[in-house]
Amino acid sequence: MSDGKLALVNEIAYNGDLIVGYIDGSGSATVSNHTDDAEVSDIVKVEETISSRNNDRAVDVVKKGGFDRGRTVGVVEAVFDETIAIRTENGLVEVNRPDETIEEGYTIAITPSQTFSQVLNEEPIEITPKPDIEVDAINLNLGSDNEDRQEETEQRSLFLPENIENVTFDDVIGLQDAKDRLTEAVSLPMEKPDKMAEFDLEGRFGILFYGPPGTGKTMMAKAAANEWGSSDSFFHIGGPEIVSKYYGESERQIRDVFEAAKQKAEEEDEPAVVFIDEIDSVVPRRDRADETERRIVAQFLSELDGLEDRGDIVVIGATNLVEVIDPAVRRPGRFDEEIEFSLPDSGERRDILKVHSQNMPVSSSVDFKNIAEQTRGWSGADLESIVKKAGLIAVKEDRPEVHHEDFMIALERFDEQREAKRQQTKEVRQQE
Numbered sequence: 001m002s003d004g005k006l007a008l009v010n011e012i013a014y015n016g017d018l019i020v021g022y023i024d025g026s027g028s029a030t031v032s033n034h035t036d037d038a039e040v041s042d043i044v045k046v047e048e049t050i051s052s053r054n055n056d057r058a059v060d061v062v063k064k065g066g067f068d069r070g071r072t073v074g075v076v077e078a079v080f081d082e083t084i085a086i087r088t089e090n091g092l093v094e095v096n097r098p099d100e101t102i103e104e105g106y107t108i109a110i111t112p113s114q115t116f117s118q119v120l121n122e123e124p125i126e127i128t129p130k131p132d133i134e135v136d137a138i139n140l141n142l143g144s145d146n147e148d149r150q151e152e153t154e155q156r157s158l159f160l161p162e163n164i165e166n167v168t169f170d171d172v173i174g175l176q177d178a179k180d181r182l183t184e185a186v187s188l189p190m191e192k193p194d195k196m197a198e199f200d201l202e203g204r205f206g207i208l209f210y211g212p213p214g215t216g217k218t219m220m221a222k223a224a225a226n227e228w229g230s231s232d233s234f235f236h237i238g239g240p241e242i243v244s245k246y247y248g249e250s251e252r253q254i255r256d257v258f259e260a261a262k263q264k265a266e267e268e269d270e271p272a273v274v275f276i277d278e279i280d281s282v283v284p285r286r287d288r289a290d291e292t293e294r295r296i297v298a299q300f301l302s303e304l305d306g307l308e309d310r311g312d313i314v315v316i317g318a319t320n321l322v323e324v325i326d327p328a329v330r331r332p333g334r335f336d337e338e339i340e341f342s343l344p345d346s347g348e349r350r351d352i353l354k355v356h357s358q359n360m361p362v363s364s365s366v367d368f369k370n371i372a373e374q375t376r377g378w379s380g381a382d383l384e385s386i387v388k389k390a391g392l393i394a395v396k397e398d399r400p401e402v403h404h405e406d407f408m409i410a411l412e413r414f415d416e417q418r419e420a421k422r423q424q425t426k427e428v429r430q431q432e
Contacts, residue, residue, distance in 0.1 A: 004045040006062060006073055006107065006125045007031070009038055020046065023073045023089075023125065032057040045121065062120050075124040076106045086110060092248075161264055161272075162236045167222040173355055173380065174348035175216055178339045182207070182224045185337045186314055190228060190271065204336035205314045206304055208279075208329075210322035211341030214381025217318040218277060220341070225273040228314065233264045233271065239278035243296065250292070251299040254282075258303045261313050271312040279317035283329045297326050304334045343379055346372050352380050356387040363401040371407050386410050 007020035007029075018033050023043070031046050034057045038044055045060040074088035084097050086108065098116040102108070105124045109117040169179055189196050189203030196202065209217040218236075225234040235257065242253045257274060265272035276282060283301075286294045304315065317335060319325060329335055344352060349372035357366075375383060389410035394402040 004047050004059070004121075004123060004125060006120070007044055007046050009040050009042045009044055012038075012040060018044065020044065022046075029056065034059045035061050037061060043120070045125075072110050073120065073125065074108060074110065076102055076104050076108060079104060084116075160235075160260075161232060162222075162234050164222040164225055164231055164234045167219060168226055169223045171355075172216055172220050172223050173352045174344055175220060175341065178209075178220060178341065181337060181339055182220075182227075186224070186228060206333075206335040207314070207316045207337045207339065208322070208325075208335040209316060209318040209339055209341055211320070212343060212379060213320050214379030215341040215343060216380050217341050218275070221273070221275040221316045221318065224316070225275075225314075228273065229270045230273045230314075233261070233268050233273060235261055235264075235272065235274045237274065237276045239276055239281035242276075242282055250296045254296070254299050254303055258306075258313065265312050271314055273314045273316065275316045275318070277318050278320075280319045280321050280324050283317075283326050284324055285326050286328075288324075289326075297328070301328055301334070304329070343377060344383075346376070349375055349378065349383060352383045353387060356384045357402070360387070360391055361401045363403045365404045366402065366407060367404055370404075371411070374411060382414070386414060389413065 006023040007018075008023065009018050009020055012018060012033075013030065016033050017030050018038055019030050022029070029046075035044060038061050043062045045062050046056050047059050048056050072088050072093075074086035074093070076084055077087045077092065078085040079097065079102055082097055083094050084102055086093050086095065088110075093110065095110055095116050100119070102119070103122070105122070106119055107121040107123065107125045108119050111117050172179070185204040185207060189201070209220065211217065221236075222234060225231065237257055242250055242257070244250045244253060261272040261274050283297045284293055286297055289297065315335075317325075317329075322338075330338065346369075350368045353368045353371055357368075371386075375386070378386075386407065390402050390406040393406040393409050397406075399406075
């Protein structure tokens with residue numbers, strides 16, 4: 001049995017009992033107050049009682065006023081020459097060893113930047129068990145049997161290629177400059193390696209797509225992969241799915257992505273394409289990031305720098321917010337090619353509308369040029385949505401074809417939705 005758990009005093013009941021929330025995240029409880037001076041916001045040590053008829057009891061005030069915001073509480077699991085390993089509710093972390101005496105089993109606080117803050121108690125608190133985590137090649141067996149965590153880790157590690165057989169450059173309306181630059185950056189080096197070597201040129205296998213949402217970045221990545229013969233080796237990864245709350249898990253996920261791509265490239269004898277959508281969530285600017293995010297950025301940079309040793313892999317990152325990406329990611333030798341995806345012009349909007357309508361029965365009354373002129377500033381995704389809305393209106397009215405009137409009604413509804421969203425955003429900002 002644990003010698004005690006740390007809890008934050010949220011409220012004091014009328015009879016003197018303490019209403020607390022446990023630091024380890026295991027919930028809240030009402031406990032008997034056996035301290036001399038516990039107050040709201042204090043951190044107290046809670047002991048379990050033997051009798052189920054009595055509340056657990058708070059026996060000591062560990063810290064008046066609680067912890068500074070953002071600090072984490074943990075138990076020292078191992079003490080090394082220069083560092084200590086600490087078990088927290090989020091897993092195992094390693095911090096520099098302080099000058100003062102630290103022993104295994106101590107309960108300590110660490111700062112958000114993962115540095116030692118203070119010893120809270122020489123006895124351990126109860127921490128929710130986590131699986132074994134390796135620290136500096138030393139495996140600390142913590143006796144955990146957390147099968148749920150292990151199963152989640154295994155599922156997240158299974159990176160499989162996506163089938164993109166039917167997507168080609170012809171499916172991408174406009175964006176000719178992007179197509180040309182992708183050809184120069186990747187296609188030519190693949191097709192003419194000897195000629196590239198003769199001119200002392202190398203391919204650029206790190207590419208960054210940036211621009212507003214819905215401008216075709218994902219479709220372009222799939223089409224490019226097909227052009228490069230990588231239809232069976234396209235890995236589509238959402239940036240947020242790589243980022244994990246568990247210590248060291250995000251870095252491992254990044255390694256697994258690149259290892260899976262390398263293996264697939266070798267099996268298929270064709271280039272593998274790793275497309276990371278919302279890459280800004282993986283590699284934010286380190287001058288604005290916390291320690292965990294900085295570790296993730298460092299791991300990603302390490303993988304980019306090692307691409308030449310991993311076989312034929314092309315990495316494409318996509319973002320709506322290029323300015324928040326760490327500058328080191330955009331240096332030569334990493335993402336060498338940056339391609340902007342702009343909103344379509346009037347002619348491109350007309351073509352996009354036609355493409356998305358080509359499998360619908362459309363009346364000759366539909367004037368796509370007129371609709372394109374009314375949708376300035378719209379993305380390809382917005383235009384696709386309008387076509388679908390117009391089709392639904394025609395179905396509802398039981399018409400044999402989609403009429404121009406259906407598009408006008410769809411436009412009006414879409415404008416109303418956009419205005420409502422703008423108004424909601426404005427109200428939220430005013431409240432802030």
